[in-house]
Amino acid sequence: MKKIAIIGRPNVGKSSLFNRLVKKRDAITSDMAGTTRDIKRKVAIINDKQAELLDTGGLDKGCELFDKIKEMSLKAAYAADIILYMVDGKGLPEEEDKKLFYELQTLGKEVALVVNKIDNDKMKDKLWEFYEFGTDAIFGISVAHNRNTVALLDWLYERIPDEDIITEDEEQEIVSADDEEITDEEFFIEHDDEEDGYYYWDADDEEATFEDDSIFAENDNIKEYDPEDDNHIKVAIIGRTNVGKSSLLNALLHEERSVVSSVSGTTIDPIDETIVYKDKQITFVDTAGLRRRGKIIGIEKYALLRTKEMLENANMALIVLDASQPFLDLDEKIAGLVDSNRLSAIIVLNKWDISDKQEHDKIIQEVRDRFKFLAYAPIITLSAKSGQRVDKLHDMILSINENYTQRIPTSQLNEVLQRALRRHTLPSVSGQVIRIYYATQYETRPPKIALVMNKPKGLHFTYRRYLANKFREAFNFEGTPLLFKAKKRGER
Template identity: 65%
Template sequence: MKKLAIIGRPNVGKSSFFNRLLKERDAITSEMAGTTRDVKKRVATVLDREVEVLDTGGLDEGSELFDKVREKSIAAAKQADIILFMVDGKNLPIEEDKKLFHELEAMGKSMALVVNKIDNDKMKEKVWEYYEFGTQTIFGISVSHNRSINPLLEWIAKQLPYIPQAGELEAAEPDMMDEFDDLLDAYMEEDEEEGSIYDENDEMKESDEDPNHISVAIIGRVNVGKSSLLNALLGEERSVVSDVAGTTIDPIDETIERDDKTITFIDTAGIRKRGKIEGIERYALYRTRTMLERANLALLVLDASEPFRDLDEKIAGLIDENRLACMIVLNKWDKAPRDDYDKIVQQVRDRFKFLHYAPVITVSALTKQRIHKLYDMIIQINDNYSQRITTSRLNEALAFAMRKHPIPSMHGQVIRLYYATQYATRPPQIALIMNKPKGLHFTYRRFLANQLREAFNFEGTPLLFKAKKRGEK
């Protein structure tokens, strides 16, 4: 798939045009210079053609952070097939922009000069001033007023390969649906052979999500090393890393293929104490919560070189709130006391009891220590999170558990568990069909959960129970 990079100085409207291409508010936009710091990547459909759009940080100078942002933006331009060099039409052309435009033009890419903020007819004459850049591929637009956007979209579409529509593809490959039906029939026959004792009103609710696509949110407070961890996982400087707290503002993501799985890493904004959240970071916190709702698995990143904080607990609570699979990553292990492994892990277990199911791994994003192990653990945890236990095996395990420890009575009333069935995945959710659902004490739920964890591999995933009467939905 071809790549389109949007390049330009801060506050020229790059992220707004990025959102316009995606037809949604994905990138955070603000009047504050430097809102976009990392390169955001999303696939957009321009007319009838697909392209991967790269929203880059503003090309500015003056600090170490801005220098890193600029470096990332230029690197994105080198990777792209199409470059949109965007300028602010309310200002006069400057020599620095002209020089950079010619440097990018020398790369031999398809390139257009986009003069944004031409908000009305009177401002159209401003576009003429930019012809001194020496290009004829120039577009005067207004993203905020949605003016003159179509000619630019048409130009972009001409640079992209045509994608056959669904009807055309079906006509070209008439046997595709027959093959799919054969596979579906084979799957149904295999499922029937396993046998089941479902109640006629019980139904397995398959997740709409593809179990082979893992969305991994990297979450933690500021400066615990989330962006460094993402860079280490990808083996490249994908995120801007700086000692400035809150460097990552807009959650960014990167998708890779690994062992027949598609893994999308989301580097979320670091979370501060409520009283310290200012300005644009309020949007970042909201966006982080939104991204967690779409994630399957969370890497809770903690700083192993210093004591854990109450804020770490509160952030971990977001994982529990969203019922995500989880791994606890103790970063900066190269700076942690060498002989305190058992002590530190015990502190994690004591402090994050509600994430008791999450494995703990010690890493150093800086030295790449044990980073390679994270991939195998992510894939295994996703398999656990997505697994479906057949009703027969599930009830065998529960029968064994109840022989070890029968269900306690409630006010002298006998509590009976007739059978259990898994009704959803991601996370695994199990219905317990009982005579008196309210009589199931939470301590016995915990006992059953522990027994199932011994019988099946549910490491890294929450396990949810729903007690209900026969025939109850």
Template identity: 60%
Template sequence: MENNLKKVALIGQPNVGKSSLFNRLANKRIAIVSDIAGTTRDIKKHQIEILDRSALLLDTGGIDETNDEIFSNVKNKAIKTAKEADIILFMVDGKNIPDDKDKELFYELQRLGKELALVVNKIDNDKELERLWEFFEFGISDENLFGISVSHNRGTKTLYEWIYKHLPENPETVAKLEEEKRRKELEDEFFEDEFENDEDFSIEGLEKLDEEEVIDDTSINVAIIGRVNVGKSSILNSLVGMERSVVSSIAGTTIDPVDETFSYKDKNITFVDTAGLRRRGSIEGIEKYALMRTKEMLEKANVALVVLDASRELTDLDEKIAGLVDEYGLGTIIVLNKWDENMDTFQKIEEEVRRRFRFLSYAPIIAVSAKTGRSIDRLKDKIVEIFDNYTQRIPTSQLNKVIEEAVIRHSLPSPNGAYLRIYYSTQFSTRPPRIALVMNKPQLLHYSYKRYLINFLREKFNFEGTPIHVIARGKHDKMGDEEYLER
């Protein structure tokens, strides 16, 4: 879908308000906004809608003439992005007089022959609007010059109208949120309608419902998380096959999450390279926003790559970060990066990881080297495999047969002499797999027996890399949100 949209690039020096305008156009706070110059370091993309027309908005890092390692990379990326764009919004700071650097950059963009607007930001009132005349020095026409104030939402309507005029009519729009909404509606209908009237409910009806619920199984959202400087950006670049994120030896280079979508084995895989996480006491300024953004990305992800530095000892912070993945119930792969820098045996490191990450016992461990490309293709294959496990639905007849076999092998406990009985079981949703045990006294089923059933299911079906939620409920019970937390 993105390939069919016209691209609108935001270009300009640091701290002129590009990220603020990006957020305004996107109608949500996506880019990190800060008074610190150079906050945005990577190219950020988001599909926007202006009335009935769509575009792909690209927010670039601030262009700064400096020998600094990060900003020299950012400038190259920003110019490259401008060349690939259809429409360029060149932003300048209206509080300052036009300078030669801005003019030089503007003329370089002008030679590209693209639709080009000069956007003068921070024009907060009518008096400041008078300074707009100074920017005609750029040789820009009146219809392509805009004086705005993003923070005061002043003058933006005219800019939107100009962008709208240069977009094609009636483009297709992405419906991922509608798909997720539909999935939730199907779950609600299942419990409110079918289970509420369980006198007429049957296993055959469950199987029919399984067939009717259709969920897109071609789009994978992958969150990449880990401590600062463990190599998340390098892994992303190796997986995508290009230098997508700004990579440097300076810890914390990635602040905004960076996403990239590509096709692999009939799947559309979107990687989100989340900002590195520090200890809470070290989170200052814009990094606290990065932590918030990481959690937001995990909410949208299907699969998570927990990246660990194989060349260093594991820490308590590694465990806390991995705990976020467990909290959000994602398909999970543990990735040991910088494997080429550690001479210890894989078995030794694997034992340490398993000891510290018992709650992710279902997650496979893959040792890679982003530097040399070792096992990167294997990691791609494993992402697809884990996603298939995460989205699979076990037919009700098979599931009931396996649960019955598990109960025969290890009978249900009888707490205080109470007789427990499982009437039937069904997988009522995926992502992750959620299984309901419909029984006579669900509140008496001990957690340890649920764990036994989960392990038994793993023996019979391929659930590698995915958590399994087992919920015990009575015939007339309704599903509560807290029950989703049970594993």
């Protein structure tokens, strides 16, 4: 599949063009320069041909962060087959743009100059100023108004080989793989900068509290699981800012995929990358670091919304903590998102190489004390920067996914249930005898077990927790929540 890289200086409309071509609101866009920092990759359909589209960060320089963004963007361009060099048509041609454009032309690749923000007929004359770039492959467009993009699409189509033609069924599969396809009418939506309905953490919030009976699926409001997805594990990397999430992603992929810098909040757009490990497909998503609400600035609030969406679609979470620093209440609240989404989980203590190893037992105990609601989650200590023990994570992910996906035979469940009932009988309620007839697992990811009873409301949460412990002792549910639903016979 051909790779098409969109490249250019900050704020020229690269992410907007990327969204237009993939027909999804995928890349976060804003007027703030430097919104895109990592490389976004998606399959785009150009008429009836498919190509991999790359949205890159702006080619700016100055601080450590922007230098790294520029380095990764140019690296993506060098690896692409087709390059769309984008400039702002409202300004004058920049010497730096011309220099980079000439450099890219020497690579022997197909390179086009895309002059964006030619929003009306009066601005067409501005296009002549850009012919000094010395190319005939020049396209004056307006992404915001969807003007004059047909010629650009035709140019791209001619450079994608016929072997990449796809069927309508294949196209529909690509379009529906993530979000629903969007129309031009709904594409550009004005966002209310004051809207903050998706913030969860306030600087004055009290310590996080969690319900004792949260392991029981009374609402049964858990996302449905597709059996065809058995071999695909979606892993969200989550944590507060500057704990090393992007470094961990790079270490897991054995390549520099995500921009890493000392600037807090470097990652804005969630970045996903898929690998195949032991015949399993693992998609890692590096999410934006989460802060307290009072410290959130500008475009970061959209990043938080994307992080929430990623967690809703994930199967597993790597909860990254900084082992070299004291843990915060915010760490607990972020982990609470994992618990509320019923994800399998691994707690990652990063920066172990610079932590106080003599305090190992104390640090582990503090994690267990703070994250009691994630008692099922294993803990791994590692250093994403040095690579120490990172490779062990791949096998841990497969192991936890097996537990998350497993289905226990009804006969085995009821053997454990009967032993538990004999050891501790069910307490009566107001003189009424409470009976559990049998248990059966009715869903996976996460495992959900129905307890068929005469009076479901009479099952006290302490007895439920007792049963959960007995099932965990008998079966390997490490790393996964275990949910129960008390129901009557014949009740769905």
